[in-house]
Amino acid sequence: MATPNEATETIIKQQKELKENLPFDDKQDFVYARRGLVKRMKPNIVYDSNGKVVWNNDEYNFLRRIESPDTGDDDAVVVIDPLTSLETGKAAFELYKSARGDQKKVKAVIYTHSHVDHFGGVKGMVHQDEVDSGDVKIIAPEGFMEHAVAENVYVGTAMSRRAAYMYGAALKRGPKGQVGAGLGQTVSTGEVTLIAPTTIIKNTRESLSVSGITIEFMMAPDTEAPSEMLIYFPQFKALCAAEDATHTFHNLLTLRGAVTIDLFGDKTNVVFASHHWPTWGAKEVVDFLTLQRDLYAYVHDQTLRLLNKGFNGPEIAEQMILPPALEKAWSARGYYGSVNHNVKAVYQRYMGWFDGNPAHLWEHIPVERAKRYVELIGGVDKTIDAGKTAYDNGDFRWAAEILNHAVFTELENARARALMADTYEQLGYGSENGTWRDFFLSGTTELRTKNFGTPMATASPNDKSAVLDVSVTDTKTLYRLWLSNGALVYTKAPQTTNAAVKLTGTSKALTTLAGAGITINGDTKVLEQLAELMDPSDPNFNIVTP
Template sequence: MTERSNEATKFTKASNSEFLSKLPFEDRRDFEDAARGFIAPLPDRGVIKDDNGRVVWDLTRYDFIKEDASSPETVNPSLWRQSQLVLKGGLFKVVDRLYQIRSADLSNMTIVEGDTGLIIFDPLISAETAKAALELYYEHRPKKPVVAVVHSHSHVDHYGGVRGVVSEEDVKTGKVMIIAPVGFLKAAVAENVLAGNVMSRRASYMYGNLLPPGPKGMVGTGLGMSTSNGTITLIPPTHEITETGQKMNIDGLTFEFLLAPDTEAPAEMHWYIEELKALTAAENCCHTLHNTYSMRGTSCRDPQAWSKYLNQTIDMWGDKTEVMYGMHHWPVWGKERVLEMLKKGRDGYRFINDQTLRLANHGYTPVEIAEMIEYPPELARHWAMRGYYGTLNHNVKAAYTKYLGWFDGNPATLHELPPEDAAKKYVEMMGGVDAVVEKATKDYAKGEYRWVSEVVKHVVFADPEHKAARELLADAFEQMGYQAESGPWRNFYLTGAKELREGVKQLPTPNTASPDTVRAMSLDLFFDYLGMRLNGPKAAGKKITVNFDFTDTGETAVLFLANAALNHSPDRQVANADASLTLTRIALNKIILQESTFDEEIKNGEVQVEGSLDKVHELISLLDVFEFWFNIVTP
């Protein structure tokens, strides 16, 4: 299968043209704000490499996005506008003592000048991009030492580059504080471990990592341009923010914090710097409607809590804030503009929560509600509530699921057939694969792309090798991608089309559990991770008990397999165990990171075994190893 793409059809052109008339493109305030305070561009035109010369970030791939260029026919004009804004990168002065480096990664890195050193907020995804961002700052500002790093929340684009700006030695000796909201470490580690493989595979769709940048391909994510692919690091926090209203003096500046858990991240916080009259609402108020459910896969987030925390932010600091800066996008200045952002964000998430529940209580299903709900004009025409990253449609479905679960109440959906079995029945009933494709081709010519994708997906699952069906489904996905206002929706559609046309290509596999993440895993989380990997059918009827004694941490535990479930108890050993292992946590980490094997660590004397080594090997043999490049749009 060869790589190809189509032009925008007349229906796609008409759909995109509607956005030009219904949205206030004459409002240029965002362009003025995104350019305000510009000091210097990113070095090397935004190309950042690791120590071996491998490119981990490259903004030149988006040179086709020009600020003064009209949107191509294959890109939604609203998304094109957002990409023009997001692409503005470099070093910016926000207010005296507060600077940002933007578009050096998916997120922003913010630097505040304390009395003696620097306080860094959210050091990007990769150590390499964070290091380059700090070097750009040092080229234009005094080279003071970093005295603190503050993580606004537990997603990797807000902590992964920490070793690019500070060393663990300086943290351990107290030269540098690492400050984060309570629950940060648990949330950061768990998200990258328990569902890491499937989440990362779906993220390759969501962030457009497999798409070539261009007017028919990747144009950004709405939140940022893309994700860097450098070294993800993590240094555990030394200080936790545990309550709203908590204050800290950090290098001469007064910080007041507001905890906002279970909003955009499980552990998240806002804060206000008194001396600078500067506020951040972390990722809960930025220049897009955010996800209350991320399509890479997450638990459903709480739009009601989201709204309430924004309201609390207004109550605590709204009247005294002069600038609000974000962990993505560009700041806004002046109390009036700050309050506009906060209030419309507050009301937008509240609207999603309350209107979903209102219609659910009328008996409507999530798919029906998502088609019925539209923002009122005052929210729909507010650029920062447009669906560049989250969308009203899938956020509504998430709100329904949060309250009522996946079942819509119709018994027909209670025990549906699996996709392949259902597909064969559908296709048979519709007259066979060729008949379905023939009818769907006529619907495609009418511009009914959603319907075509709904019907032809059954043909692809019933007969994956049917070339005409794959091509037709890819064509429908492509046009829906061209029309999408959301960056992730566009990327999902276009990546799906690419997979249908070219198949699944085996590329270098991303590491969902980086060395720092593994080292930060608690023993409890590690054993939960093993339990998730247990192959239940293979384990049926087997019983194995293993004691663990960690000589470097002083921890003990017993792991026991029974009834095809792997459980564990901390601070315990049993006398009748099949095997007892004495080892260090360091040795265990090496095994997890595949830097060594269990047998090699035994041979090296790092692991001692009493009892049955065969039982240990049997237990290990029951653990699944996951294939990353599984199919998504084909069976």
């Protein structure tokens, strides 16, 4: 693997200017983070059953250096968001028991929302039979299963591939590699598990009791996740904000946060989120929630103001400046969700992908556009020369745009790939946002190592036919599915004809495709035919090359 470059003078100057404007005299978060800390894992490494590392927090010990590189019931436990994998969930619960006593039993698991890092470790803490027997409740917001499946099945392969870039999965940990992802260090690998909810929360102010612990809920759909809720424990005056109020600017598509202060602000002594340390003190909680509310409201409202003046997403993002109070607040820094890409997210939420310019309505695909730009410039060599000039001048954004055309025109051009990798590297070194850094440096890594996927051919079901029924026993619903002009469509309308094959099972068994819980009657060749039409996903598809 190529040796990483040093930061250029442009990046060193940029980082110095940023450092001089950050509020390093505000150390309150260190106080909050240490309060209530009971125990750490030592060493902080988690292995799977085969001895493979699925989580290694000790890799980040280099961050301890002073200078940053340029680059209720006594016997009951309620678990909130049991991590990403069985292994990390189990390790976390074992750590808890070693510090607090192993006699305590989990009586409830609460999923605050439908992202995998908030439910995937559930079987490391509880077993399915404990849930089936009623000993453990699994509590989730309305729509949880639908959205968990939609995100992790429908587009799971594509999201996983991009997540590897976003969280720097292939990057070496260190000052010239992955240093974190903004919201935390990274995500674990390991076995992702899921136990379906037994209790669904539908309404704000809905409450329930678990082993004498009263829990109140506030619904927050379509905020950080499509299915999400906040949790309040009145006996402890404690509010769990899920991921809707964190110690960094989060990713967003819509406005959020205002109602929380009205419902719980005057009766909360501590607020905590799934990824970050608590904020302690009644006044401090209100101040923190106020800053979070104002941050999202300001970016949202100013984006709407400017789009109604005719600016598009990128134009608004370039001119968005936060008010001084927000700019100087650590919890408003764009370590995970940047002002730049959150502005574009708000724009996309209201206006869609098209900016109204007809020239952008039917553009050539990237490869064809690249070929034409390279021809216009005078060939690949001149294109690379232009990129090198931009690089030497410290205009890395322009260098990336020019060199991207060269790489997409001649994939194996070593000079184009090397300079493109160097350019992404400098953009990564200059990124305050953790996920931006990971994306840029992941691009650098793949350009230097040639670790690319190969797209697969698309299946062509246009001339095929298949009819099947799916009977969901617990909801007493019968679905008729059939192939129509290459599309698999369905209806719940009563049918007068029989399908070739019928699948019968509970919604849980059918959703997870658990064979043991599904009965199949009829011609199984229909299922085989449908399986043959399934186009295998490619988890290694190209991103920085055509």
